[in-house]
Amino acid sequence: MPEPLEQLEVAILGGGPGGYVAALEVARRGASVVLVEKENLGGTCLNVGCIPTKVLTTSAELLSRARRGAEFGLSIPQADVDLPGLMACKEKTVEQLVAGVEQLLRARRVRIVRGTGRLARPGLLDVELGGGRRESIAARHVVLAPGSVAARPPIEGLDLPGVVFSTGALQIDRVPERFAVIGGGVIGMEFACIYEALGSRVTVLEAARTILPAGVDETIAQRLQSLLRRRGIDIRVGIDVKAIEATSDGLRVLTQGPDGALVVEADRVLVATGRWPNTDNLGLEECRLSQSGRFIAVDDRLATSLPGVWSIGDAVGGWMLAHKAMVEGRIVAENLTGGSRRVDHRAVPNVIFTRPEVAGVGLTESDARAAGADVKVTQFAFSANAKSRILGERDGVVRLVCEAGSGRVLGVHMLGPHATDLIAEGSLAVQAGVTADELAWTTHAHPTLPEAMLEAALGFRGAAIHMHSR
16 A cells, blocks of 8 residues: 555655656645755756757747748848847746746745755755755655766867857857857757758768667658758768867867768867766765666666665656656656556657757657568658648658558658647557558548648558559
């Protein structure tokens, strides 16, 4: 029998998407909660990640569309960026959302402790409050949600002026004429598209043979790479960055590629080579908590090797995504209040806010075939979708990976307008085990972008309406 909730106390280390959602859900269930956060509530996502980058992405997209006004029968004589206004918009949005999170926590009587915490032993957090003050917080359950930090690759020159990581790239006081990005993953490509729209000449240097991380549909990644190259972004793959040097007029990136040495001149360099779990100095080794490399090892209920200690979010591995952390926050809240819900990451969507957008959920074609599945892939181009043409965003495709016999949807992968919104239907399809036929007999409003999903599903039977099937 679970203990009465009024006797339960929970301490959560980390106020990011996973931590604050866990705190809200635990409090909703009647438990007393302490949330320890050393910086602003909302973590990386709200403060220096998802939210501010998407403000810049939205503004960059509006700027690009305004410059194409003639295509829509509009006369817009001048469309340009107002950098002080853009920065103010970004800061205002972040401040409003962070304040909203704090208001929600206080409304549910979550005690917020500002300080740097570490695990002293199971059931006890040691928190440094600043000014030489400390506090010990005892709780029946401790949830570790420390998040992640930008990875620092072994490249000489990372501390030179003009070399920034993702947080620094958010601060734009002038648009650099030459912008180099080391790393063609999610962060690197989103910033590449932002700075390109603002007017920078962008070069992307990626070590792998194509951009975007493993787990993204290879066909989608290749299509995006081709589209961005046509738009003028110089994407170099198979590149090993050796060093960054200062020059009289900026920076020089020294690399080795398939064709030999390559030197890239830049005014600003973004280092976007991924993120590491923020697990240093948490007391994990001293407490003998099991780890998997840098990550905290957890079971399928998010329990660690220590009794009463749980962990969620970026620190436990998998996709480092805010929405994954939020779901895990809800799961851990249920489990430590007497439930027994297990983690199911089959339908965690991966979204990338490039132009056009990328989104995917479930198995890619290559992953499904590697697992021995007999699959049939059906796809539909956005160029044949009416709403896509109305929006003037014709590039992209919807791909469904289905079991060849039953038609059960194993994965959905998209490149195109509002793909990050459209993937919700794909997530539901994968989570619920929906078949292509069931999607095809679901009425989709016209004219809308989701009709591309409908047409892709129809294509499983060779019955797409607005695209010729052989």
